[in-house]
Amino acid sequence: MAWLSLIFLGVSALSGAGLAPMQVQKQEFNPTAVAMFALFVLSTLCITYYSSKKSQSARGFYTAGGSITGLQNGTAIAGDFMSAASFLGITALVFTNGFDGLIYSVGFLVGWPIILFLIAEKFRNLGKFTFADITAYRLEAKPIRILSAISALSVVVFYLIAQMVGAGQLIQLLFGLPYSVAVVLVGILMICYVAFGGMHATTWVQIIKAILLLLGATFMAVMILYLTKFDLSHYFSQAIKHHPKGEAIMAPGTFLPNTASAISLGLALMFGTAGLPHILMRFFTVKDAKEARKSVFYATTLIGYFYILTFIIGFGAIALLYTHPEFVGPNGVYNGVKNMVAINLAGVIGGDVFLGFISAVAFATILAVVSGLAISGAGAIGHDLFVHAFKNGVCDPKLEMRVTKGATIGIGLLAIVLGLVFENQNVAFMVGLAFGIAASVNFSILFLSIYWKNLTTKGAFWGGLVGWLAVVLMVVLSPSIWVKSLGHAHALFPYDHPALFSMPLTFILIYAISKCDQSLRAQLDRAGFSAQDFRAQSGVGISGASQH
Secondary structure: OHHHHHHOHHHHHHHOOOOOOOOOOOOOOOHHHHHHHHHHHHHHHHHHHHHHOOOOOHHHHHHHHHOOOHHHHHHHHHHHHOOHHHHHHHHHHHHHHHHHHHHHHHHHHHHHHHHHHHHHHHHHHHOOOOOHHHHOOOOOHHHHHHHHHHHHHHHHHHHHHHHHHHHHHHHHHHHOOOHHHHHHHHHHHHHHHHHHHHHHHHHHHHHHHHHHHHHHHHHHHHHHHHHOOOOHHHHHHHHHHHOOOHHHHHOOOOOOOOHHHHHHHHHHHHHHHOOOHHHHHHHHHOOOHHHHHHHHHHHHHHHHHHHHHHHHHHHHHHHHHOOOOOOEOOOOOEOOOHHHHHHHHHHHHHHHHHHHHHHHHHHHHHHHHHHHHHHHHHHHHHHHHHHHHHOOOOOOHHHHHHHHHHHHHHHHHHHHHHHHHOOOOOOHHHHHHHHHHHHHHHHHHHHHHHHOOOOOHHHHHHHHHHHHHHHHHHHHOOHHHHHOOOOOOOOOOOOOOOHHHHHHHHHHHHHHHHHHOOOHHHHHHHHOHHHHHHHHHHOOOHHHHHOO
């Protein structure tokens, strides 16, 4: 699953979908795609220069000074989800499996109402810079922030490795540049965006990328419908006629091996979304809870629209590519790279110029996502570990910024090294691991800290720590690593997606330990719930917090 694990990142990793492995081949130099990508980079570097003036303070660096509107933040959040994995992966899933390919679109989308109704407003009212600000609000700060930082950095690093390897392979395939050049280029640009421009630059890079991707995907969808005469019955009949599975692509199939895998995958997609640190951190960039709620509304709308486009593009690829002689062999079998059907379709629809545009946007999506990951990782190191765990919350703001920007550079260099080290490795499981940790540890602790008054420091720390270890152990013992990577005959844990087991385990442990905890610290933790709940509901004190 070499190619699948690289481009199909957030999709195949979670599904364990059994598409055929592909070997990445270096393509001829594509000057149109490179020119468009260079234009994107230059424009975003100009934004970074402008943003550098707004990122001198901790508030400006972590939250863009709270100056982002709900619409802007919602577009940036949508940009985080409209990644290369979503665009290329889901269209490929629909191309291969028909309606079954929509399972990921539905899973990701369902996670957003959870964020809207359970987290968004309370999160904004309670938080400052990182999600650990919420979990540590009434609990003992040092152990909770250390655990939160471990969990957040785990998610960031695992997700970052997958993105860096995918970026290297994608640029190698699309632009004809060497893998190592691509990885170093992504790492350097990521450092520039985050270290100099902070959250303001990162947000606008995401916004620009999201708009370009939506425009490109919309053009593709309209052209597909135009070429099929805006006749849906003709559109679907052409797809059924040419696809090897025939009418089966219009019905549920055997995409996931069993019910437990389907449920576990669904839990990871829904609750993992609500626990990703780079997504949660964006709620602090708006001025109040009302704008946070708007952010989720706009993000959900744009993400829902985007997934409709991927559905149209996926079926359109079936209808159009199977009739194109360049992509079909004499036996009628599709001979292109399945995970690149959206790119191939762009060339068929719009020629070399549009192919270059879509290629450049696809790569830009990875660049934008890694920037978001880097700033959340830098926040965990600078704000949670250095200031609150090492300095006990007392630190010169200038020193904090130096440490945070140093952490950004460190994360960028680490990402380059890991991207080069894992070039030929199957890293698909890392995305599953990131979502598993986010769902089982981050979301569990966040949810209970906001809604359960009996949560104690001891319960959150030990329950979360064991939950974190359980997720890692289950993934190591799963077929993804134990069989496919380590070569054992049978997996000791039979599922690739651990959320169905690790989430209940974490919740039960936190509940049991907290209920048994009768220490003085536990009494303080429980007594602090009323004040926290008042702040979460009313937002009183939010202005003072944002000036932190």
